[in-house]
Amino acid sequence: MRTQEHRTIYLNEYRVPMFLVDHVDLRFELFEEGARVHSTMKIRRNPDSEDREARLELDGDSLTLETISLNGQTLASGDYEDKGDKLIVREVSDEFSLTIVTWIEPQNNTRLEGLYKSSGMFCTQCEAQGFRCITFFPDRPDVMARFSTRIEADKALYPILLSNGNDVERGELDDGRHFVTWEDPFPKPSYLFALVAGDLVEKKDRFTTMSAREIDLRMYVEPRNSEKCEHALDSLKRAMRWDEEVYGREYDLDIFMIVAVDDFNMGAMENKGLNIFNSSCVLASSDTATDAAYQRIEAIVAHEYFHNWSGNRVTCRDWFQLSLKEGFTVFRDSQFSSDMGSATVKRIEDATLLRTAQFAEDAGPMAHPVRPASYMEITNFYTLTIYEKGCEVVGMIHTLLGPELFRKGSDLYFERHDGQAVTTDDFVKAMEDASGRDLTQFRLWYEQAGTPVISVEDEYDAERKVYRLNIRQHIPDTPGQRNKKPQHIPFAVGLLNERGEDQPLKLDASENEAPTERVLELTEAEHTFEFHDIEARPVPSLLRNFSAPVRVRYAWTREQLMFQMNYDSDGFNRWDAGQRLAIDVIQSLVHQPSETPIEPRLVAAYGHLLTDSSLDQAMVAKMLQLPSEAYLLELNDAADVQGICEARTRVLNHLALNLREELVACYHRNGDSGPYQPTPEAMTRRTLRNSALGWLLQINDEEGRVLALKQFREAGNMTDQSAALRALVNSDFEDDRARALADFYQQWQHDPQVVEQWFSVQASSPKAGGLDAVKALLEHKAFDWKNPNKIRAVVGVFAGQNLINFHARDASGYNFLARHIVRLDDSNPQIAARLVAPLTRWRQYAETYRHGMKAALESVRDKASLSPDVYEVVHKSLAD
Structure with a gap:
C-alpha cells in the first residue's frame, strides 16, 4: 500500500546514490488479471558515496x-526485508x-501512475515516481x-507491444501469445521508462536528419482516431527540423x-523514443479540433520532442532541479511557436498565463522558488513556477547574452553534460563559461520565490532636455522567505515622442548614435537612468516584450495608454496598454451605481481596432479580448468577485x-474563405470573426x-461550430x-475529445453553468470519474473559469468542490490535489467569500x- 506519511524532503539533504544500476533487463508478462514483472x-x-557498508534499499x-x-x-x-515502500x-x-x-x-x-490500463490498453506514466509502482x-x-525490455501478451488483444529504444x-x-524485445x-533514469500494449492503429512517416x-516516425492510436494523426506528425517533423x-x-x-492515451494525469510524457500523450493533446482533425487545439498540439509535440536533449540526454540530478529540464524546454517550445506563427501574439499569450496564474501562485501559500528548497509530494511541484517562470528565467539569460552567445552556451551545456544528471547551477555555469558573463547574482532567480515589483517614477528637465x-525593485515576502535580495533583471525600455516615434536613448550626452530600445540591467534595489537630448516629455514604453516576469507600477494616465495603443512600436506594450x-475603466466601476458613465474614449479605442485594416490583425485579435475575470481578481487584495464580474x-x-x-462588419469581413487551413492567417480571421x-x-x-x-449549422470546422x-x-x-x-451532443457523442469540449462549454458558462446544471453534468452518461480529462472539463472548469457561479455567496460552489476533492483523494490524489488550487488563495478575497473558502478547505483537511x-496543499493553504 502507498504510505500516508507526510514527510518533507529538503534539497540540502541531497546525497549521491549509494548504488548505481548499469543495466536493467525487464520482462513483462501481461494478463487480464494482472502483470508479472x-x-x-x-x-x-557508487564510488562517490561515502558509505561503503550501506545496505541496498530499493x-x-x-x-x-x-x-x-x-x-x-x-x-x-x-536476507531481505519488504517494508512495502522499501525493499532492503x-x-x-x-x-x-x-x-x-x-x-x-x-x-x-x-x-x-506506473503501469495501468486505459481504454483496454496497457500504458505507463513513470514521472515523477511511478516506476516504483x-x-x-x-x-x-x-x-x-541502460534498459532492455521484453513484453509478452496475448497477440489478439495486444498486437502492438512498445517500449523505449529500438525493437x-x-x-x-x-497459447496465442507473442513477444517484442x-x-x-542510452542510459536513462527510471522516470523515462515507457511501455504500451494494445490493439492500436499504426501511422507511419519519415524524417531525414541534417546528417x-x-x-x-510512428504514431499509435485507437482505430476510431486513425484520421486524427496528420497534424501531430507534421508538427513533429517541423520540431525536428x-x-x-x-x-x-x-x-x-x-x-x-507517439502514443495517444485517453486516461492520463498529465498532458504528455517525453519517455525516450516513446512519447505518451493525453489524447486531448495530440489528436486533431478540422471537424473535431479547434484552432486553439491545433496550436496547443503543435506546441506540446514540440515540447516533448525537444526534451530528447533538454531532459533525456541531459537530465536533472534530483527533483528540486525539475525546472532544469522543464523551464529550458518550455523556453525552447515557446521559441518554436513564435517562429511558426506571430512572435508578438505568442509573447502576449505567455505573459497572460504568467500574470494571471503564475503571479497568483507566487502570491499564494504554495509559492516556491524555481528551484524549490523542499517539498512533501513532488507531483505538487509540476507548477507554473517550475514551467512558465522557469522558462522566463532562461529567456532572461537569452536576453542578457544575446542569441549567439546563448546558442554557444547551450552547445557547451549539451556537450559538457551529455549522459549526465545535473543541476540548474550546471546550466548557468555553461552559459557563464561560454559568454564570459558573471551570472552570480542572476542565480537568485532560482533561489528566491515571489514576483518582483518594479516601481517607476519619471521626471523631465526641459532646460537640459x-x-x-x-x-x-522589491520582492514581497513569501512563505519561508523574507527580506529578499535585489535580483538581476533585464528591463527593456523605449521612449515615444509626441508623434509616437521611438527616440534614441542616449545614456551619455556624448553618444553620437544610440539605439531606440535599451535593455536596462537592474541589479540594485534602486537605480536612476538619465536619457539625453529628449526634446519634449516622452511617453515611456516600459518592460518591452515583457522582458522579465515582474509587475510594473507606474502612474500611467488614460491619455498615455490610449497613445500607446495607437503608436507603440512594441507589439506587446501596445496590447498591454489596452x-x-x-482594467482602469473596469476597476473604476466596481461598486458604482449602474448609471455611472463609462469612459467614452474606450469605445473610440476599440472602434479603431475593429476598423483599421492597416493594423496587425493577429495583434488586433488579442487586443479585442478584455482582461479576464481571473486577472482582474488577481489585481485585488480583497476581491469582490460579483462586483468585479x-x-x-x-x-x-x-x-x-x-x-x-x-462588429457585424468585422464578422462578415472575416468570413469563411474555403476549406479549413490551420495557418496563422486563417486562424486570425476565425478569431476575429468569432470574437x-x-x-x-x-x-x-x-x-x-x-x-x-x-454558423452552428453550417460550420465546416470545429473552431467555428464550437464558437457559435x-x-x-x-x-x-x-x-x-x-x-x-x-x-451538438447528438452529433459528437461518440468522440470523447469533442464531448469534453461540450462539457467545458457548459461548465464555464455564467448562464448555463449554474451549480445544479454542473451537478447534472456529473450524472451524464458520458462523464467518467476515472478519466482526468472529464473531471477537468467539468469540475476543474467550473471552479477555475465559471467564477461568478463558483464564488456564490452561499459557499455552495466551494462545498461542491471540496466534496469532490475528498472523493478523488482515494482514487487519484494527483488530480485531487490540483483541484484544490481555486481554494488556496482564500485570504485574497473579500470577507463575504473568505469564510466559506476556508471552511471548505478545513472540510478537506479533516x-x-x-x-x-x-x-x-491544504495544510500550506491553511497555515498561519
Missing part, C-alpha cells in the same frame, strides 16, 4: 513481491546481479541505466514513436452596444443570433441554447487518511 539489475556501489509502491535472488541464488526471508537487502558485495519478480494489477490502478528500483533521476527481436509464444542504447539519417537549425540537435535513435527614470486602460460584463456590453455595426459573434450574443443581438445559428455554440450558450436565448447543446498530495 521480472527485473534483473546489474548493480555496483523503492517500491503497491507491489507484491514473489521472488528475489542475488547472483542467481534465491534469498531466504531473513542486508548484505551485498560491491558488484552484483539482483533479480526480482513482482506482481501488479494495472487494471485496478486508478492513480494512473512497477518493480523495486532506486527510483531517483540520478540513477541512470531488436520479436516472435510467437504458446526493445533495447535502449542524412532516415528516422522512422527547427531543433536542428536553431540548436544543432539531431535525433539520436532510428525510431520515434534630460528625461530621468527612477526605478526601484489591457491597462480596460458585473463591472467587466457592463463594460463588455457597453462596447458591444456602441460598436454593433463595426465579434461572441460580443453580439453578449448583448442578445437578434442579427447576431441568426448569424450564430447559421459557446456564443449561444452564453446568451439569453435559452431555447436556442438548449437545442444547440442537444444537437478527511481521514488524507493523501500526501492533498495534505501538503
